[in-house]
Amino acid sequence: MQIQPVASHFINGEYVEDTSGTLIDIVYPATGEIIGRVYGATEAVIEQAITSAKRAQKEWAKTSGTERGRILRRAADIIRERNRDLSILETYDTGKPLSETLYVDATSAADALEYFGGLAGSLTGEHIPMGENWAYTIREPLGLCVGIGAWNYPTQISCWKGAPALACGNAMIFKPSETTPLCALKVAEILIEAGLPKGLYNVIQGLGDVGAKLVSDTRVDKVSLTGSVPTGRKVYAAAAEGIKHVTMELGGKSPLIVFDDADIENALGGAILGNFYSSGQVCSNGTRVFVHEAIKEKFLERLSARLGEAIIGDPLDETTNFGPMVSERQMKIVQDYIEIGKSEGARLICGGGRLDRDGFYLEPTIFADVRDDMTIAREEIFGPVMAVLDFTDETDVIARANDTEFGLSAGVFTNDLSRAHRVIAELEAGSCFINSYNDAPVEAPFGGAKLSGVGRENSKAAVEHYSQMKSVFVRMGDVEAPF
Numbered sequence: 001m002q003i004q005p006v007a008s009h010f011i012n013g014e015y016v017e018d019t020s021g022t023l024i025d026i027v028y029p030a031t032g033e034i035i036g037r038v039y040g041a042t043e044a045v046i047e048q049a050i051t052s053a054k055r056a057q058k059e060w061a062k063t064s065g066t067e068r069g070r071i072l073r074r075a076a077d078i079i080r081e082r083n084r085d086l087s088i089l090e091t092y093d094t095g096k097p098l099s100e101t102l103y104v105d106a107t108s109a110a111d112a113l114e115y116f117g118g119l120a121g122s123l124t125g126e127h128i129p130m131g132e133n134w135a136y137t138i139r140e141p142l143g144l145c146v147g148i149g150a151w152n153y154p155t156q157i158s159c160w161k162g163a164p165a166l167a168c169g170n171a172m173i174f175k176p177s178e179t180t181p182l183c184a185l186k187v188a189e190i191l192i193e194a195g196l197p198k199g200l201y202n203v204i205q206g207l208g209d210v211g212a213k214l215v216s217d218t219r220v221d222k223v224s225l226t227g228s229v230p231t232g233r234k235v236y237a238a239a240a241e242g243i244k245h246v247t248m249e250l251g252g253k254s255p256l257i258v259f260d261d262a263d264i265e266n267a268l269g270g271a272i273l274g275n276f277y278s279s280g281q282v283c284s285n286g287t288r289v290f291v292h293e294a295i296k297e298k299f300l301e302r303l304s305a306r307l308g309e310a311i312i313g314d315p316l317d318e319t320t321n322f323g324p325m326v327s328e329r330q331m332k333i334v335q336d337y338i339e340i341g342k343s344e345g346a347r348l349i350c351g352g353g354r355l356d357r358d359g360f361y362l363e364p365t366i367f368a369d370v371r372d373d374m375t376i377a378r379e380e381i382f383g384p385v386m387a388v389l390d391f392t393d394e395t396d397v398i399a400r401a402n403d404t405e406f407g408l409s410a411g412v413f414t415n416d417l418s419r420a421h422r423v424i425a426e427l428e429a430g431s432c433f434i435n436s437y438n439d440a441p442v443e444a445p446f447g448g449a450k451l452s453g454v455g456r457e458n459s460k461a462a463v464e465h466y467s468q469m470k471s472v473f474v475r476m477g478d479v480e481a482p483f
Helices: 043-060 065-081 083-094 098-120 154-167 183-193 208-216 229-241 264-273 293-307 328-343 394-402 417-426 461-465
Strands: 009-011 014-016 023-028 033-039 127-130 133-141 144-148 171-175 201-203 222-226 245-249 255-258 288-292 347-350 365-368 385-391 409-413 431-434 467-474
Touching: 009 043, 009 183, 043 144, 043 171, 043 201, 043 208, 065 083, 065 098, 065 154, 065 183, 083 098, 083 154, 083 183, 098 154, 144 154, 144 208, 154 171, 154 183, 154 201, 154 222, 154 461, 171 208, 183 201, 208 229, 222 229, 229 245, 255 264, 255 394, 264 293, 264 409, 288 293, 288 394, 293 347, 293 365, 293 385, 328 385, 385 394, 394 417, 409 417, 417 431, 461 467
Parallel strands: 144 171, 144 222, 171 201, 222 245, 255 288, 255 409, 288 385, 365 385, 409 431
Antiparallel strands: 009 014, 009 201, 023 033, 127 133, 133 467, 347 365
């Protein structure tokens, strides 16, 4: 099986290859098989991407928002028409089951293009009257934006960053994760097909050194990263050196609180979505599940039963609903955490092992009787491992939920809506849920607090992170000066 792209990079509307770059294998997580190869960007490739983007952006900034929006909406339509093919590619890229990718990945990318395409024509300034004098504001693009993607949602992230950047009149160079290099190339193809001028959305491959070169280049005006906190620290520091605009969407160790009056089946559904969807490889996952002591054993009993309904198998079989980890490296990281959980005294309810089959499959794993100081309750695992912690008191559980350096997401399940809003208001997190978990509509801002990041993706809030305001004061009378 080969899923070989036309070439490694997409620059100035065309595929570009330079085989002197670092060789990167494309591995299908369901089998461990190498299904293609790309080459990391060389200095020449990076230069080509930057110069073409800078040139194209100057003309793009002169077009009306309505014109920009028309192209983005056309691209959204094309993505929806080709959803199945793009979903299959996403499955090869990530290993996620087709039963997920058909409904989440390319469709979410299309939603972003459609939303920001619709918003583009409304991105105006304002008139500010001040008696005889007045002022006005102009919303301007930043210039050249760099997007650095994560491996868990390659199609979605390429558009969550690209759509607002393009809508605001910027150019973007997108560097996918070296683990999942395929999907962004197709997005770039489709944007050109939809009428986007060449050079405005370039995709280049590479390891961390390529990202570092892009971030440190003085011609880059904005950096948007989705990744881990350690990577975020490096990128943020490099961007700060040049006083660049940044958006950082980083990791989490989010709390999901289940009160004793919650609808158990709905809470279980939220916990499953927040721990085992995409084999647990979601940054916003609620991996610290605080369950009220009065319902804990019932919760664990029903949770084990529902996990027994998971269908683990070939991701391209639409009946499969639980797939492999993205890579052997990530699988081994999670296996190490599982062993740490056992050694620190957490009670293993189910799972914990690697499946006896090709690929990078781990069983859905649940630990109970987890203490707040255990490693599996403190560190982001990024795999199918749920930690269940007991609580009885509302004030206490809020304090424990907030006792983390992260602040990406938080969720509450309860039928007492006053308590739901009261608790959510106290939780230190940017993207929160009541009687639900991990919804990410493009209309709502997404991002975190504390070490989980800065800035917001999606919604009108993203416009603030991909544009800047120019203010103009207009004096209608004479200028008085002391001499």
